[in-house]
Amino acid sequence: MVMEKLHGASTSWASKFLFGFITVTFVISSMAGYLYTRVDNSAAKVNGEEISQHTFQNQYNAASRNLSPQDADSPAQITQLKTQILASLINQELLRQYANDLKLGVSDDRVKQEIVTTPSFQNNGKFDNTLYQQMLQSNGISAETYAGYVREALRLEQLQNALAATMFSVPVQQEALEKLFFQRRQVRFAKLSLLDEIEKQSVTDEEIQAYYEAHKAEFTFPEQVKVQYLDLSGANMEKNMNVTDVEIAQYYQDNKAQFTTQGQQHLAHIQVKTEQQAQDLYHQLQQGAVFEALAKNHSIDPTSSEKGGDLSWVSAGEFPAVFEEAANALEVGKYSQPIKVDGNYHIILVKERKPAKVLPLDEVKAEIAAQIRQNLMGNQFFSIEKRVADKAFEDASSLKAAADEAGVKVQETGYFSRKDVPSELNYPNVTSAIFDSDLSQGGSNSEPMSVGEQHSLVVRVLDHKPQSTRSFEDMKGEIAATLKHQKAEAIVLAQADKFVQDLTAGKIVDGLNFGEAQTWVFAETKDPVLGDVIFSMKKPADGSVTYNAAKNAEGGVVIVALDSVEDGKLTASEKKQFAAQIEQTDRISLQNSLLNALRAKAKIEINDTFINQEQ
Known part of the structure; x- marks a missing residue:
């Protein structure tokens, strides 16, 4: 169903072996707020959707750490690095928007399954909610926010799989590459x-x-500063909040739908181009033909046809409404009459069903406690932040009074320049305040500066060294x-x-x-x-x-x-491995063709003032 739309996105899908390409990755980052006024808080806009300066800065900082000292001082290398990072983020946003256009959906159950099977959340082969909550707290994000990140990653994975299904290999091409590469x-x-x-x-x-x-x-030698700062993080401060069993039980009763898994259906289908083909296959089924055999021989869905039309277990929202309505109307073991979906015709088979299930309280107790703490902190964080701001203003000689008010410690850095800002402070609004405002002269505290969800920083400059030349x-x-x-x-x-x-x-x-x-x-x-x-x-x-x-x-x-x-000559085993490498490269080539088509139609606005500023 998605294939036809994918083919329409580009005028040419010829796969070429590329020696250089940009890999598009899914980037998890929080949106930073700004107390210091800027005309444009974005690094770029793609069809009106912003790519935040914070996201760009995080990617730039991570990449710049891998530069050699010589390249780090080269304006040409820095410009090239910025161009590559910006292109990667724009490509990511184009793919996200295209996935929206295709109406690719991921159910809540699929998101939960992805989270509970993530290796970093596993303990002795089982999901450990404590590890999960620690990750949320350390990154200062809510469970809902993280689930949104996972959902986006899975939607892009669907798009990647759809692209892979359109590819084909040419033995002559592989043989020529084998001779060259080896x-x-x-x-x-x-x-x-x-x-x-x-x-x-x-x-x-x-x-x-x-x-x-x-x-x-x-x-x-670049301009350098040494600073003290307070890290006001709701995720850290909420750890000290007590939550009772009564509060947990009440939350469970009030939000039971949140802990109910959706019902699932194990589906299969046969997809053909014309209604006549679909009717012919439907009559064959009525006469006793085997569904799996017809799917293998006649279905044009390359992903499921090899598996006898099997679509595995699916939840509500993963397929177009007309497709799901037809499946929901069937009894287990029954198949539908031909239905039209996205220009093709489908015969749907319901193989099995699983009913919805309410998770027991003991299984979700820790998750509920963490959510309650997060809700409480959400109500209190801005009050704490305001009291800290008042203390920082009243006693501008140090951060001690403000730190005592928040119950956090004053932290201190060594000397750093704009190019090597410590990761804890590396946010556009914070670095601008440190280097470009009166704070750089010392003797005053900043207001709390938002750097994420329930996350602010208060800074003061202890010492300032101006730029100098050897x-x-x-x-x-x-x-x-x-x-x-x-x-x-x-x-x-x-x-x-x-x-x-x-x-x-x-x-x-x-x-x-x-x-x-x-x-x-x-x-x-x-x-x-x-x-x-x-x-x-x-x-x-x-x-x-x-x-x-x-x-x-x-x-x-x-x-x-x-x-x-x-x-070059390869053994049979080596040929198989090399073919897989070619397939991966062709997939990237195909993706680049799609991206070129999307770029040609998109309205892309670059914030040149931000991108070209000295980092």
């Missing part, structure tokens, strides 16, 4: 010394000064070494190119010694810099050798001698 090249290396050439180089003060001026940004004298020796290396590398590379020309012409190069032969496999290359050169070299004719100059990952210069090339 190609074996026998090579030898002759290393040229950079050290000797570096020692011969000299640089002038003028050259060093010019380099210093051109790269001054690399020698700059002096020319401090950097002189380091710059001289860099310039000597650059000069030596240029000379040695030119020398290597001359050696390659001589070797290709059949000349003997004195003093050039090649090492033992090595076998390089494309899929196993550990030095991408050198590997790019090796696998781009022309295949040598029988009995001849191909030469090229290259740099390796360590920055050295080598001459590569390519002796032979052998196409």
